[in-house]
Amino acid sequence: MKLSNGIWPALRVFFGIFMVCVYFAMAYLMLINFFKWGEGLAWFRYLLAGVFAVYGIYRAYRQVKGIDYYRLKDAKGVEEVEEESRVAIFIKEQLKQSNGNRIDNTNQEQSNEK
DSSP states (O other): OOOOHHHHHHHHHHHHHHHHHHHHHHHHHHTTTTTTGGGGGHHHHHHHHHHHHHHHHHHHHHHHHHTTTTTTTHHHHHHHHHHHHHHHHHHHHHHHHHHHHOOOHHHHHHHHHH
């Protein structure tokens, strides 16, 4: 069974929102000592609550802005990605040519010295 292309972005959005809720819920559970950890570990609970809350805020920001680091074509337009690829290929070709010229010049200089 093949899913249409339109379902994957919707699933990604749903999963992102679900995970943001999980991070905030874990921060809350750590703050109220839901897991009944001893009072000696209170500092660790607060640290974990802070980490979960900060990461939840970060994930929520990425979700709202539509930033998806592992899917560059979703975060940018296809044309932008293709343009960046063309620029990268051009730069690589220029570097290869300049390195090749340097090697050739070095070989010529060494043969001229002999």
